[in-house]
Amino acid sequence: MNKTKEVEMVLGNLAYAVTMLEDCPEFTSLIPEVRVNLVYALPKAKTPKEVAAVDGRITAVRGLPHAPGMPTFSASDHMARLILEVRKYDAEANAGINFKCDQTVIEVVQEYCSERGLLSGWIDRTREPDEVAVRDGASMPWKIKQLVARYGAIPRLFYEGEGWGKEPLFVALGKDAVEVTTMAIEIARRYREKTQR
Amino acid sequence: MNKTKEVEMVLGNLAYAVTMLEDCPEFTSLIPEVRVNLVYALPKAKTPKEVAAVDGRITAVRGLPHAPGMPTFSASDHMARLILEVRKYDAEANAGINFKCDQTVIEVVQEYCSERGLLSGWIDRTREPDEVAVRDGASMPWKIKQLVARYGAIPRLFYEGEGWGKEPLFVALGKDAVEVTTMAIEIARRYREKTQR
């Protein structure tokens, strides 16, 4: 497949995933302080410029998830670097979405993963060595390596525990934006149900 | 190519075209009263449900073109039916965009088309027979037939002259949303230059 077709399929998959989120009121409860990044990397992406994301991130307006801009390349930095690092270990993990992490979300994700036989995990940021934390760009490789070391593979759903200056966040990984969005929506519905009881 | 891939390529091509328009301040001058529809039909589309368009149309905010929603299917009716009708005569015309029509735009389009050897044309709505105008869904086939009869083929750029209750509008046709957007942007830049002299 040529480059233009790949670009279009990545953007189109993201656009479709965005409408799925916008049609899911329950997802509003999972929007974290930093808002939601939804990213999808081109097959041979090496830099964040080759990773597409929702411009302006996904926020909540009138209580509903809302994307203020189009899916576009270079629109994400942190999540783009995460997906590029992840793909070094798991060639199928092209897309990711982040969402809120609290004790209830952790429980919901664990149930969801055990039902489906999916691997879940977490990154303990307190273990990050000082020399890693201060060196530019060193954190991401360390974090992903820690995951692989602990779980033997990249978990499909994992959270980064809170860090110094960092909100705790969940990440779902998958082959494309629609797949990770489908997971996030299912988790959002279970979370809403659990918190409304 | 399977259906999902086709859907993604259509949505992604539209998303990319939208960012081209949003990065073009000159295009604001071509936004008509009814706002801009940008549509792209699936290869075998038979109904407006299989034609994707920018949800909410493209409008102007803070003086810049702005898409309030995502490219999505079923988001257009009139332009979707137009492209479906056009494709009966021209299998390559999958996408269309409409924009403002005034005397200066007409001149700019004629220059643009004669430079490139493209066919341009217009639909004379005053010739529309009464029995066509009143019958639901009869106008569109009549209009496209009139174009073919007069020009021997579907022009790449044509306008519908004003009608009873209808704003005059230009339409650009092409193989995909990026192609028609590229034409519209070139015309917008020439129009801005001409009107600012």
Add this chain to the structure above:
Amino acid sequence: MNKTKEVEMVLGNLAYAVTMLEDCPEFTSLIPEVRVNLVYALPKAKTPKEVAAVDGRITAVRGLPHAPGMPTFSASDHMARLILEVRKYDAEANAGINFKCDQTVIEVVQEYCSERGLLSGWIDRTREPDEVAVRDGASMPWKIKQLVARYGAIPRLFYEGEGWGKEPLFVALGKDAVEVTTMAIEIARRYREKTQR
């Protein structure tokens, strides 16, 4: 009251009215091809620069009314001139909103007005003299004058019948944006009920 306070009250009243519309799914059915203008003039406004409107107009995204931009001054031309002309006859009519006009909307508005003892009316664009139609800026004074001549006062709700190049449109007038929006929402709910039977 000083000018800054007046400006803020006009913008704030518009912002509140927008959230009312965005919370009313039924209003989507009343959005016309040209999208919805919601305007509110400063007490002593003489030009469209002193009339505030929703930037980008109100459109529909994911089936819900959506304002792509903020209320701001100079954002409307046609509806701004309408409200300035109207106020020459009715000092209390500071704000206006336009919406779709079809046979069912006409019936709904007539019922609504007769229940409340409000004056409704229409402008017959076919009566517009040629010399008025061609002279820049002459149409609006003629139209409002025609209303006053026929009804003895400016109706609170009236429609402009379709014209050459013009979509038929309803207009609601009132003392502020919240008042006209309240009327439009009530009409939208009745319209939805009537068309869903």
Add this chain to the structure above:
Amino acid sequence: MNKTKEVEMVLGNLAYAVTMLEDCPEFTSLIPEVRVNLVYALPKAKTPKEVAAVDGRITAVRGLPHAPGMPTFSASDHMARLILEVRKYDAEANAGINFKCDQTVIEVVQEYCSERGLLSGWIDRTREPDEVAVRDGASMPWKIKQLVARYGAIPRLFYEGEGWGKEPLFVALGKDAVEVTTMAIEIARRYREKTQR
């Protein structure tokens, strides 16, 4: 002044401030991970329901500041509680805006404040006692009290240093949203100049 007028003035002042930000490309560089909250409290506000904020926060789209929603009440929690707490010590501080905090922003703010004779400060989150951090709603009073204790008054500009799970953030305080936005824009312009040298 009655309640409706107060509500409108607060919303309108916010709407105007938003357009100021949207017209300032330099401000994009000051948007933090958590996006920008711009809040303005009603004169007698006691709860976040009586504090207006930009729904969806202010994010960046196509490189420009963008508000995805209207100013509305109940749209903020953290910044709303901050302004309510601040006002217990400074009756004139009705509005606030937060923005990115890094070493360069700190320098820019210090220069800005010393030129204007404004008080600036910071909250040292590492001093927060454990029993405060864990008790719901106890952090905010503690933080504002710490500011007053250290500086003798509420500084017009201060930052909260990074904390456990918390991004460091600057806050500007003022009598209304336009005043704090004017400060933030001036700081953004100086920051851009400094970082582009």
